[in-house]
Amino acid sequence: MPMPGWWGHLNSRVFTPRAFKSGKRVVLTHVGRSSGMPYRTPMEAHPVQGGYLVHGLGSDWVRNVLAAGHARLAVDGEEVELVAPRVVGEEEALAALGVVVGRPKSLRITEFLRMDLA
Numbered sequence: 001m002p003m004p005g006w007w008g009h010l011n012s013r014v015f016t017p018r019a020f021k022s023g024k025r026v027v028l029t030h031v032g033r034s035s036g037m038p039y040r041t042p043m044e045a046h047p048v049q050g051g052y053l054v055h056g057l058g059s060d061w062v063r064n065v066l067a068a069g070h071a072r073l074a075v076d077g078e079e080v081e082l083v084a085p086r087v088v089g090e091e092e093a094l095a096a097l098g099v100v101v102g103r104p105k106s107l108r109i110t111e112f113l114r115m116d117l118a
Helices: 005-022 060-068 090-097
Strands: 026-031 038-043 046-048 051-054 070-075 078-089 111-117
Touching (some): 026 060, 038 060, 046 090, 051 078, 060 070, 060 111
Antiparallel strands (some): 026 070, 046 051, 051 111
């Protein structure tokens, strides 16, 4: 299940500006699928073997990354190139993480985006 639309609006208006100011969040750089403009989206990204796992399906940035087939992720001051974005289910995501990661039950996230290191 994708993230609810209200969460995306709240995130972009409240949490995103705070994340850029703090400088402590991971930032995904991607290209708009229609505009071709670069965008930066702060998020939580979980390292997994050979890449990263994120949640946020249903968001514009996810559609942008899927359409482009690649993105860059700034982690701890370094950028990594990510390729082969694909939607994976909760079972595969948790298996890739190798641990039980709590998620807000109210968001009912069951799909994730997995991307491989280039």
